[in-house]
Amino acid sequence: MAYTYDTQNIFARILRGEIPNKTVLETAHTLAFHDIGPQAPVHVLVIPKGPYVTYDHFARDASDAEIVDFNRAVAQVCAMTGVQPGEGGQGFRAITNAGAHGVQEVPHFHLHILGGRVMGRMVAQAD
């Protein structure tokens, strides 16, 4: 199946430098920045620079180099924000929403890293 990537989505525009972001980390294939509407004291979005719509799209079609770079960047963000449970932090939650049932708002794959407080229930009942 072919995914259709919307080149005008807000994260594509951030990657092109058309709108600002609060960068936490930039690597060869990955950008991490603070969420504009943080839902926890730590709320960072990690995105690949490539045009991937969802996590499964990225996992299927990205190169090995992109996938390794992305995951290493996630670890770096956890270290930089102090949430690593094995390194003295209190832990975090990683969330990625995909498609309509996942209630994905921005159609560019992103991983939310949330921490700095207890996150509560994993999944809330849909309205």
Ligand code: AMP
């Ligand atoms: P999702 O529902 O998983 O697609 O989440 C999209 C996230 O992107 C939300 O948490 C928004 O607050 C966040 N967001 C939207 N626009 C921006 C922006 N310009 N800079 C940073 N985060 C943004």
